[in-house]
Amino acid sequence: MILTGPEIERAVSLRALTISPFSTRQLNPNSYNYRLSPIIRVSEERSFDARATHSWSTIQIPPKGLVLEPRRLYLGCTVETIGSLCYVPSLIGRSSLGRLGMFLQISADLGNLGKPHCWTLEITVVQRLRIYPGMVVGQVAFWCPEGSVMPYAGRYHDFSHAMPSLRGDQYHAIEPSEDL
Amino acid sequence: MILTGPAISEEYRRGRIWIEPFDIQHVQPNSYDFTLGSSLLVYTETVLDSARANPFELIEMNGDGFLLQPDRIYLGHTVEVMGSDTFVPIIRGRSSTARLGLFVHVTADLIDLGSRNQWTLQLHAVQPLRIYPGMRIGQVTFWAVRGDRKFYEGKYQGSEGPCASKAYMDHASVTR
Numbered sequence: 001m002i003l004t005g006p007e008i009e010r011a012v013s014l015r016a017l018t019i020s021p022f023s024t025r026q027l028n029p030n031s032y033n034y035r036l037s038p039i040i041r042v043s044e045e046r047s048f049d050a051r052a053t054h055s056w057s058t059i060q061i062p063p064k065g066l067v068l069e070p071r072r073l074y075l076g077c078t079v080e081t082i083g084s085l086c087y088v089p090s091l092i093g094r095s096s097l098g099r100l101g102m103f104l105q106i107s108a109d110l111g112n113l114g115k116p117h118c119w120t121l122e123i124t125v126v127q128r129l130r131i132y133p134g135m136v137v138g139q140v141a142f143w144c145p146e147g148s149v150m151p152y153a154g155r156y157h158d159f160s161h162a163m164p165s166l167r168g169d170q171y172h173a174i175e176p177s178e179d180l
Numbered sequence: 181m182i183l184t185g186p187a188i189s190e191e192y193r194r195g196r197i198w199i200e201p202f203d204i205q206h207v208q209p210n211s212y213d214f215t216l217g218s219s220l221l222v223y224t225e226t227v228l229d230s231a232r233a234n235p236f237e238l239i240e241m242n243g244d245g246f247l248l249q250p251d252r253i254y255l256g257h258t259v260e261v262m263g264s265d266t267f268v269p270i271i272r273g274r275s276s277t278a279r280l281g282l283f284v285h286v287t288a289d290l291i292d293l294g295s296r297n298q299w300t301l302q303l304h305a306v307q308p309l310r311i312y313p314g315m316r317i318g319q320v321t322f323w324a325v326r327g328d329r330k331f332y333e334g335k336y337q338g339s340e341g342p343c344a345s346k347a348y349m350d351h352a353s354v355t356r
Binding site: 006029059095097138141 | 181182205223226227228229230231234250251252253255268285286288289292293295296297303304323324325326327329330331334336340341343344345346347349350351
């Protein structure tokens with residue numbers, strides 16, 4: 001089952017889930033609107049390697065906005081600290097931005113039960129699109145799980161900034177035979 | 181929990197799911213197939229701005245359909261007026277259209293409780309793809325909720341045809 005807006009507010013007040021800062025103005029009938037942190041990351045590399053680590057530059061989105069380019073991957077971050085050991089989060093973009101051709105969370109919209117943190121957002125655009133710091137960029141919904149809880153033991157929840165893929169590091173550190 | 185096809189039909193009869201027109205042939209094991217309407221919206225400028233109203237034009241498709249290009253975002257719409265005040269709708273492409281590289285939404289698959297309109301589809305083709313009005317283009321699923329319900333009263337309520345982004349309204353109300 002998916003939590004309604006009033007139930008999300010209740011769960012926050014009971015500390016069963018964390019959204020911080022929290023404002024009832026950002027509540028929807030069955031989700032919560034999160035905002036885009038002013039820091040966004042992009043790699044200069046045009047070709048990625050799933051077994052490599054890549055260099056990423058950090059861009060401060062100016063108040064007048066930043067134009068995102070098609071065929072590039074950007075990593076953004078939520079302003080809000082979000083997470084729960086009781087409800088499974090799923091993060092998507094706003095319909096208003098989807099209507100402008102912005103993909104937000106490419107393929108992986110399902111979060112894990114675990115420690116609250118600022119979530120990394122995978123962003124790409126179909127057409128050039130100007131975005132702004134602090135804008136309402138997406139929505140998080142929460143789902144009731146069934147079964148005993150096994151919190152996320154991976155590394156991404158340790159970061160509260162836009163975090164590139166750790167896949168290359170993992171490959172070298174702990175998965176030497178994967179994919180072979 | 182997700183509703184089965186028979187449960188969708190039953191909740192439609194009970195008036196707790198709205199799908200107009202409703203066709204029993206479109207009921208799937210755990211979803212309902214919706215149909216592409218004849219209007220498409222395309223922005224006339226190549227650089228879009230999330231803080232402004234972006235100019236657009238409407239395209240009316242006939243039986244020859246329309247060839248989508250990969251470098252543009254197109255807004256389509258469902259023939260059906262859909263929604264629910266009891267179950268949360270989530271939309272998906274059909275696997276048959278996805279196998280041709282068509283996105284029917286690029287990010288926002290989750291519909292608010294109480295939202296009732298022809299849904300705007302965020303169409304994006306990976307390769308050039310010709311689409312046709314009346315084709316079954318996607319499916320809607322319905323999910324049970326927990327908690328007290330409040331209903332959508334937002335800026336797209338009651339829309340007909342493809343509805344351009346109103347992101348600039350969010351920009352004015354929250355960012356400032």
